[in-house]
Amino acid sequence: MKTPVTITVTGAAGQIAYSLLFRIASGSMLGCDQPVNLRLLEIEPAMKALNGVVMELQDCAFPLVNDIVATCDPDEAFKDANWCILVGSVPRKAGMERKDLLSINGKLFIGQGKSIAANAAKDVRVFVVGNPCNTNALIAMKNAAGVPNDRFFAMTRLDENRAKSQLADKAGVHVSRVTNMAIWGNHSATQYPDWTNAKIDGKPVTDLISDMDWLKGEFITTVQQRGAAIIAARGLSSAASAANAAVDTVRSLSFPTPEGDWHSVAVCSDGSYGIEAGIICSFPIRTKEDGSWEIVQGLPIDAFSREKIDATVNELLEEKAAVSDIL
Numbered sequence: 001m002k003t004p005v006t007i008t009v010t011g012a013a014g015q016i017a018y019s020l021l022f023r024i025a026s027g028s029m030l031g032c033d034q035p036v037n038l039r040l041l042e043i044e045p046a047m048k049a050l051n052g053v054v055m056e057l058q059d060c061a062f063p064l065v066n067d068i069v070a071t072c073d074p075d076e077a078f079k080d081a082n083w084c085i086l087v088g089s090v091p092r093k094a095g096m097e098r099k100d101l102l103s104i105n106g107k108l109f110i111g112q113g114k115s116i117a118a119n120a121a122k123d124v125r126v127f128v129v130g131n132p133c134n135t136n137a138l139i140a141m142k143n144a145a146g147v148p149n150d151r152f153f154a155m156t157r158l159d160e161n162r163a164k165s166q167l168a169d170k171a172g173v174h175v176s177r178v179t180n181m182a183i184w185g186n187h188s189a190t191q192y193p194d195w196t197n198a199k200i201d202g203k204p205v206t207d208l209i210s211d212m213d214w215l216k217g218e219f220i221t222t223v224q225q226r227g228a229a230i231i232a233a234r235g236l237s238s239a240a241s242a243a244n245a246a247v248d249t250v251r252s253l254s255f256p257t258p259e260g261d262w263h264s265v266a267v268c269s270d271g272s273y274g275i276e277a278g279i280i281c282s283f284p285i286r287t288k289e290d291g292s293w294e295i296v297q298g299l300p301i302d303a304f305s306r307e308k309i310d311a312t313v314n315e316l317l318e319e320k321a322a323v324s325d326i327l
């Protein structure tokens with residue numbers, strides 16, 4: 001039996017967590033041979049609901065769940081955590097952009113960053129789902145003294161999955177045949193889903209999709225606006241697909257990336273592709289055999305892509321400037 005991995009999930013009584021926790025507990029995220037300790041953080045008013053979630057986790061009799069702690073004390077929740085999945089925060093409503101949440105949610109990540117630095121395991125990795133996730137991750141990173149910058153991530157995998165699904169639908173192929181789908185920049189309406197470097201059956205997408213107007217226009221805006229479309233349809237923001245993307249992200253960061261492919265996640269920029277160092281920006285990422293990750297280098301960036309990448313990076317710089325007092 002492997003040593004249990006301790007996973008802290010914040011916002012554990014919320015709608016994303018209601019899908020996510022059961023996927024983690026079943027082994028979908030870290031594998032069917034990997035036991036887990038679950039540390040569930042909520043705010044005090046949600047503790048009753050959280051206790052109900054714990055009862056349901058118990059009622060699943062998951063063989064991989066070693067123990068469960070439900071708490072409203074961040075220090076207790078982050079104690080010895082190997083993975084911190086920061087979901088807890090307010091979702092946007094119809095008519096809002098994700099960055100409108102910065103003033104509401106941003107400050108949560110100051111205290112959580114400090115508590116992670118003080119309590120988590122030496123190998124901790126911190127993955128932010130709560131919006132605006134890139135800048136919330138930046139706030140957590142800047143407040144987690146002593147935790148290396150390469151341990152912080154923000155979720156753009158849902159955007160990658162959405163983009164793959166749109167390309168597959170347009171090309172009339174199964175989604176599994178779409179690979180190398182990089183999301184650049186911010187998890188926002190400025191993100192750039194990079195069809196120029198994506199592949200279908202290992203070939204450029206333009207071999208199967210000749211509608212350049214669609215690729216340059218509707219494809220990109222559909223992916224950029226998909227979160228808003230879900231809110232308009234459901235009256236609530238995406239939850240099951242977000243939880244699925246969170247599982248995909250942690251799994252992709254935990255196991256080597258298949259040869260020739262990459263996955264999308266926002267990481268602390270090292271200046272690659274001329275993107276300002278120090279912001280949490282989505283890149284094409286490969287996970288190496290030793291468990292570390294790297295930004296895929298040397299991808300061709302044409303003038304169209306450059307303009308799109310610059311626009312989303314500029315938005316990240318604006319968000320950073322807006323929270324400069326808490327960094």
Ligand SMILES: NC(=O)c1ccc[n+]([C@@H]2O[C@H](COP(=O)([O-])OP(=O)(O)OC[C@H]3O[C@@H](n4cnc5c(N)ncnc54)[C@H](O)[C@@H]3O)[C@@H](O)[C@H]2O)c1
Nearest residue numbers: 011013014015016042088089090091129130131155158242
């Ligand atoms: N990055 C992405 O792709 C992506 C996708 C979907 C949703 N999201 C974001 O995820 C977040 C959560 O969405 P949801 O639908 O689960 O929302 P939700 O309102 O259903 O749940 C959020 C939970 O967080 C809790 N919470 C609030 N402050 C907390 C704190 N300080 N500590 C611990 N818990 C706290 C709340 O009590 C609530 O139970 C939102 O910000 C949403 O916009 C991101």
Ligand SMILES: O=C(O)C[C@H](O)C(=O)O
Nearest residue numbers: 092098131227228237238
């Ligand atoms: O769009 C939202 O506000 C929720 C989430 O970020 C999404 O992309 O579905």
